[in-house]
Amino acid sequence: MKFLPTLTATIQLLCALTNVTAFANNGHNSIRISRRLDLRGVTSDDAENDAATVISAATATATATITPKTTESTTTATITNNNNENPCLSTLIDKILRGNATAASTAVDILARVRGTDLMDTYLNDILPPPKEHFPLWTRLPLTKFSRRARQLRLRKLLDLSTPAIENDNVDDATTNKGSSTRQSRQVAEVNDDEESRNRRARRALFVLLRTMSNNSEYKGISEMLTAAQRDAKVGNIISAEEMRKRTPSELETPKYRVMATRKNGLEIRRYEQFSVCSVTMKELSSITTGGSDKESVARLSNPQLSGATSFGALAGYLFGKNKESKAMKMTTPVFTEGYGDSKKMSFVLPSEYWADGSVVEAPKPLLDSAVKVSSVGGCDRAVLAFGGFARKADVALRSEKLREMVAMDEEWTAVGEAEVTLAQYNDPFTPPWKRRNEVSVPVVLKG
Secondary structure (H helix, E strand, O other): OOHHHHHHHHHHHHHHHHOOOOOOOOOOOOOOOOOOOOOOOOOHHHHHHOHHHHHOOOOOOOOOEEOOOOEOOEOOOOEEOOOOOOOOHHHHHHHHHOOOHHHHHHHHHHHHHOOOOHHHHHHHHHHOOOOHHHOOHHHHOHHHOOOHHHHHHHHHHHHHHHOOOOOOOOOOHHHHHOOOOHHHHHHHHOOOOOHHHHHHHHHHHHHHHHHHHHHOOOOOOHHHHHHHHHHHHOOOOOOOHHHHHHOOOOOOEOOOEEEEEEOOOOOEEEEEOOEEEEEEEHHHHHOOOOOOHHHHHHHHHOOOOOOOOOOOOHHHHHHOOOEOOOOOOOOEOOEEEEOOHHHOEEEEEOOHHHOOOOHHHHOOOEOOOOOOEEEEEOOEEEEEEEEOOOOOHHHHHHHHHHHHHHHHHOOOEEEOOOOOOEEEEOOOOOOOHHHOOEEEEEEEEEOO
């Protein structure tokens, strides 16, 4: 065992050398900028409010100029990105991965400056780590966790967990709802996925991660974040009710319920109070030929990953004022999805002022050609199974099957007939998968 100190010292030396050498395999064009940049006037709110624009693939070519002010210790300089040079993101990224939330906030601010331009993609491409197979074997050793390369590898692993695979809209939901294996479902759903599409989603995931790091006062580095993501991604991982409450947007109203029973396997029996929803179905939306936001809703509704908080089509339009009274209402959570094919229905919860008996009739009337229906949901008991992640079709199918098995084996409660499983998604699309709250549920009654 005398060789261990020598081995440890050797590995530490390799780590130190790595931190001062070029990262040969990643193809990045790292440019160090010693001059201090003046980023005042750019806030994280700018990035959040324009997040959809920031992440979308830009089609216009733009030039971004950042001009820092002159100070006693800083020479006046103007950095013009006519050649798509990255203004200090390459130097910020390692600080970010080591746990510097301020550096992450600065990176988000820089990206906000170039929102809606080709430079957005250029900057993100410049700091994207290479695929895992490009990293040397030694970066996977536990003693190398302080190496820059090892941190880059952990970022790649986290991006792989945080980048949703594209889903094939031609796959019948009934296939995944009726017990096909998770592996088979994923193979079918991930067809026709090209490299550019994967890179585009990876850039989006990277921006989401940067926002998460910058907004988290308890962020301690990439290793801890990766561990949390890996734990959440494990099949069969049971997430506590307390953890799920933390993942629920506190500023949004959600239906009220009382927990009637809990099980060690993660099953929860809830008694819901009455609430109201606005809903659309695929069949009704697909029959609309007026164009505009409703056609957008058809496309979004066909993909459960996108049809949640991102849908500014028929339902979100109704909620935000596209109704007969032109009345805007508060956003709520969760978004419910149930059924499949033409019978698939998506619902937004209405604000609580329309939950009481008879009050749903006071809700703004939908436009005649919107396909939106407003209704009251009576109080009922439901068996619920919570999980994290993106709530892809294969994941929902797996959790739904597990939910039915749990209810079938329960000694006190039984499912109501052939009732369909309902999916509930609580978070916006800029929430990383290990911080998301998703649930599948079925109505139940007491046995006997």
